[in-house]
Amino acid sequence: xxxxxxxxxxxxxxxxxxxxxxxxxxxxxxxxxxxxxxxxxxxxxxxxxxxxxxxxxxxxxxxxxxxxxxxxx
Numbered sequence: 001x002x003x004x005x006x007x008x009x010x011x012x013x014x015x016x017x018x019x020x021x022x023x024x025x026x027x028x029x030x031x032x033x034x035x036x037x038x039x040x041x042x043x044x045x046x047x048x049x050x051x052x053x054x055x056x057x058x059x060x061x062x063x064x065x066x067x068x069x070x071x072x073x
Contacts, residue, residue, distance in 0.1 A: 004055035016059060018052045021045075028056040 006019040016025040023045060031041060038053050 025056045
């Protein structure tokens, strides 16, 4: 996963991005959450691969498992 994700303070204000691009991980995850498919992303962003998309999902999942927050109000 981390072979495909980079965090550099000089690129996109230090947001996690697909390595070698300025495409933030959160943008990929949001697009998938809003109904775009991996094929849609590959068409819209020809510089990324299916493995990059999977790395974004894996990165987001690893962040989600690090914190336990009650969603009950």
